[in-house]
Amino acid sequence: MPTKEELKAVIDAGYASKGDSIVLGSAIFEGEPVADAHVRIPLKTLNRHGLIAGATGTGKTKTIQVLSEQLSSCGIPVLMMDVKGDFSGIAKPGTEASSITERHAKIGLPFAPQGFPVELITLSGQNGVRMRATVSEFGPVLFSRILGLNDVQSGVVSVIFKYCDDNSYPILDLKDIRKVLNYITDEGKSEIEENYGKISTATTGTILRKIIELEQQGGDMFFGELSFDISDLMRLDENGRGYVNIIRLNDIQDKPKLFSTFMLSLLAEIYNQMPEQGDAGQPELVIFIDEAHLIFNEASKALLDQIETIVKLIRSKGIGIYFVTQNPMDIPNGVLAQLGLKIQHALRAFTANDRQAIRQTADNYPTSEFYKTDEVLTSLGIGEALVTALNEKGIPTPLAATMMRAPQSRMDVLTDDEIHSINANSKLYKKYSEAIDRESAYELLNKKIEDAEGLERERQLQRQEQEQLQRQEQEQEQLQRQEQRQLQEKKRGDDEMGQVTKSVVKVLTSATFIRGAFGILNKMFRK
Numbered sequence: 089m090p091t092k093e094e095l096k097a098v099i100d101a102g103y104a105s106k107g108d109s110i111v112l113g114s115a116i117f118e119g120e121p122v123a124d125a126h127v128r129i130p131l132k133t134l135n136r137h138g139l140i141a142g143a144t145g146t147g148k149t150k151t152i153q154v155l156s157e158q159l160s161s162c163g164i165p166v167l168m169m170d171v172k173g174d175f176s177g178i179a180k181p182g183t184e185a186s187s188i189t190e191r192h193a194k195i196g197l198p199f200a201p202q203g204f205p206v207e208l209i210t211l212s213g214q215n216g217v218r219m220r221a222t223v224s225e226f227g228p229v230l231f232s233r234i235l236g237l238n239d240v241q242s243g244v245v246s247v248i249f250k251y252c253d254d255n256s257y258p259i260l261d262l263k264d265i266r267k268v269l270n271y272i273t274d275e276g277k278s279e280i281e282e283n284y285g286k287i288s289t290a291t292t293g294t295i296l297r298k299i300i301e302l303e304q305q306g307g308d309m310f311f312g313e314l315s316f317d318i319s320d321l322m323r324l325d326e327n328g329r330g331y332v333n334i335i336r337l338n339d340i341q342d343k344p345k346l347f348s349t350f351m352l353s354l355l356a357e358i359y360n361q362m363p364e365q366g367d368a369g370q371p372e373l374v375i376f377i378d379e380a381h382l383i384f385n386e387a388s389k390a391l392l393d394q395i396e397t398i399v400k401l402i403r404s405k406g407i408g409i410y411f412v413t414q415n416p417m418d419i420p421n422g423v424l425a426q427l428g429l430k431i432q433h434a435l436r437a438f439t440a441n442d443r444q445a446i447r448q449t450a451d452n453y454p455t456s457e458f459y460k461t462d463e464v465l466t467s468l469g470i471g472e473a474l475v476t477a478l479n480e481k482g483i484p485t486p487l488a489a490t491m492m493r494a495p496q497s498r499m500d501v502l503t504d505d506e507i508h509s510i511n512a513n514s515k516l517y518k519k520y521s522e523a524i525d526r527e528s529a530y531e532l533l534n535k536k537i538e539d540a541e542g543l544e545r546e547r548q549l550q551r552q553e554q555e556q557l558q559r560q561e562q563e564q565e566q567l568q569r570q571e572q573r574q575l576q577e578k579k580r581g582d583d584e585m586g587q588v589t590k591s592v593v594k595v596l597t598s599a600t601f602i603r604g605a606f607g608i609l610n611k612m613f614r615k
């Protein structure tokens with residue numbers, strides 16, 4: 089039988105770290121934590137991604153809170169996708185309850201209540217820093233996905249993006265892309281057909297309808313300017329602690345498509361903006377995605393491939409991504425295989441499916457002489473988890489059933505007043521609070537249509553003037569003919585003078601002469 093001392097020796101050796109590390113808690117032996125058998129995660133390996141899993145109420149969110157606190161203290165900023173809206177309490181110190189101090193005494197760690205620097209970010213109208221992106225930045229592929237378009241419809245969206253690109257019409261918000269859709273089926277129809285091929289109005293009609301749906305779901309709040317600069321997620325406070333950026337997504341849970349597309353676009357943006365990190369001692373940013381199954385549910389094969397690729401590549405930029413979900417089977421294998429840190433809270437064994445999931449999960453963990461993994465999985469207490477990580481050499485650490493430390497910040501949400509005061513003191517809140525509506529596709533196309541209409545009016549006027557001139561010429565000819573006849577009559581020597589005087593007066597007072605003179609004046613004034 090292995091002993092408590094042997095477990096401590098294995099944990100001490102297996103979780104030793106030359107560089108800086110964070111401490112999650114202490115390893116458990118026969119149901120009790122062994123004081124100072126600390127489970128440490130080297131900062132250097134935090135860009136190797138991770139998984140936090142477990143049934144509801146087993147402690148996943150508190151584990152993220154603990155991790156975020158430790159990271160912030162080490163000067164590593166955090167981005168939390170807060171789907172449930174239960175994470176804001178990290179801004180304020182926790183309260184010292186006896187259960188918490190006892191927990192920390194057993195683990196062998198001090199408990200010092202404290203709050204952390206927080207930014208509250210919102211994609212919609214909630215009180216917080218507004219995070220926006222332009223439709224152009226989103227690109228045709230993701231934009232089509234957010235609308236749930238089929239291949240033909242997505243093709244049309246790509247043409248629209250190309251057309252706007254070719255003509256330098258920025259598509260900033262949904263108003264812009266709606267205008268372009270209207271334009272290409274109406275005034276711009278022949279122009280588009282000539283250069284990009286025929287586009288069915290049924291297809292543009294469908295796209296338009298879906299954009300209106302998206303607007304009604306609050307998408308118009310998200311698309312536009314000022315576009316969020318991701319370097320604003322990497323800030324430290326005046327004490328060198330990393331900011332904990334909380335994106336409050338509780339109003340997006342019932343819109344998995346919006347959520348997953350937003351996630352992918354954000355990751356792509358972070359990937360594009362960040363430089364290669366080289367061999368740094370710690371990550372630039374750690375991202376937690378709570379309720380991660382929302383991203384993978386309903387995701388197409390293409391989207392899954394994209395996520396898998398970006399998870400693989402983003403590591404080299406010093407970004408760690410941590411998926412948080414109830415069942416590890418929610419995460420596709422291609423992604424699961426890339427996760428270095430695994431924190432598995434208790435699973436429940438109600439159904440045959442549950443039991444199979446538990447066996448599969450257990451098989452994915454390193455074997456251990458100290459634990460029967462499948463039994464431990466169902467008997468872990470709240471705030472306890474099976475942990476395995478990567479050591480500084482990238483080798484999996486020994487399995488450790490761990491009693492997690494408690495969050496030192498508040499294990500509850502902020503009040504409205506507290507939220508208000510955080511926003512009032514936030515630099516980012518001011519920077520992003522105003523919506524900007526600069527000249528973009530909407531205005532440019534309106535101008536183009538107006539110009540075209542103006543041109544048409546000008547042409548019409550020119551036609552009218554020409555017709556008038558022709559009429560005048562005809563009348564003049566008639567007059568000349570008349571005069572000639574009169575002259576001939578004069579030659580005939582009939583009562584000469586009287587006749588000539590009469591005809592000159594007739595010409596000078598004729599309507600044709602007056603109209604003709606006014607026509608010329610009108611023209612002079614217009615010029």
Ligand SMILES: Nc1ncnc2c1ncn2[C@@H]1O[C@H](COP(=O)(O)OP(=O)(O)O)[C@@H](O)[C@H]1O
Binds near residue numbers: 148472495
């Ligand atoms: N590390 C911990 N230390 C102290 N209490 C904890 C810890 N983890 C969980 N708890 C307790 O369990 C409750 C549920 O935890 P939570 O993280 O919200 O679960 P989950 O996110 O898995 O649904 C918390 O409100 C808290 O009272």
Ligand SMILES: [Mg+2]
Binds near residue numbers: 149
């Ligand atoms: Mg939770």
